[in-house]
Structures are given as C-alpha cells and as structure tokens.
Amino acid sequence: MARQYELDAEEIPAIVADFQKRNWVSDTRFTEQILHARKSKFGVARIAHELREKGVSDDLISEAVQDVKENELANAKAVWRKKYDAPPGSREEWAKQARFLQSRGFGFEIIKKVINEQEDEV
Numbered sequence: 001m002a003r004q005y006e007l008d009a010e011e012i013p014a015i016v017a018d019f020q021k022r023n024w025v026s027d028t029r030f031t032e033q034i035l036h037a038r039k040s041k042f043g044v045a046r047i048a049h050e051l052r053e054k055g056v057s058d059d060l061i062s063e064a065v066q067d068v069k070e071n072e073l074a075n076a077k078a079v080w081r082k083k084y085d086a087p088p089g090s091r092e093e094w095a096k097q098a099r100f101l102q103s104r105g106f107g108f109e110i111i112k113k114v115i116n117e118q119e120d121e122v
Contacts, residue, residue, distance in 0.1 A: 027056050031064045039068045040075055046105020076106045076114045087118035 007015070019025040031051060038047050044065045051061045068075075080101060088094035094115060101111045 027060055030054070031056055031060055035064055035068065039071070041079060041104065043072055043076065043101075043105035043107065043110065044068050045107060049105070072106065072110055073113060076101060076104075076110045077117075079104055079106075080114050080118070084118075088115060 016025065034051060034054075035047065038050070047068060048061050048065055051064070052058075080097070083100060084097055088097050097115055098108075098111050101114065102108075106114075
C-alpha cells in the first residue's frame with residue numbers, strides 16, 4: 001500500500017525548487033518529450049500552443065519548434081495522406097481538407113502547398 005503524505009501549501013514551492021535543483025523536473029526535457037510525441041502529427045502552431053498552456057517559456061518554445069518547422073511540409077503531407085486518399089474535387093472538399101490540416105496546427109502556406117501539390121499530381 002502506498003504511503004500518503006500531507007503537505008502544506010507553503011511546502012510545495014520549496015519541494016519543486018529542490019526537484020529542479022536535482023534536475024528531476026526539467027522544462028527542457030518536458031519540451032523535448034512533447035516534441036518527440038507530437039511532431040509527426042501536428043504543426044508548429046498546435047505544438048507551441050500546447051507548450052504555452054503547460055507553462056513552458058517562450059524562449060524555450062521558439063528554440064524547440066525550429067526542428068518542427070524544418071520538417072513541417074513533410075509532416076503535413078504525411079498527415080494529409082493518412083486521412084485522405086484523393087485530392088479535393090470541389091471547393092467545399094478543398095475547404096474541408098484545409099480545415100482538417102488547420103486543426104492539426106499547420107499554417108495556411110503549408111496547407112496550400114500540400115493540397116495544391118496533390119491536385120497537381122492527378
């Protein structure tokens with residue numbers, strides 16, 4: 001059976017500071033883990049938003065998403081191919097596919113390249 005500890009609210013900041021000093025808690029490692037898990041599924045905007053929500057500093061976020069930016073077009077193509085097997089046949093279908101990619105955090109320029117490139121291949 002697990003032990004239960006009672007903590008006062010005043011003790012928590014000291015414990016967190018101790019964990020950070022011992023390198024048991026690290027924003028850098030947390031950011032790397034999130035990037036590794038998300039970069040093949042999501043775009044820069046969505047990953048950066050998630051990291052901001054978790055309280056990661058803007059400097060660390062901008063540094064970390066550089067790798068994702070370099071591969072964002074390839075990642076967007078892979079995400080698109082997994083969901084759709086044919087280029088859009090109408091404006092409505094184009095908009096639907098664009099909204100899907102946008103919901104995954106890809107920017108409009110990337111979305112245009114992915115969808116228009118699929119149309120060119122047909």
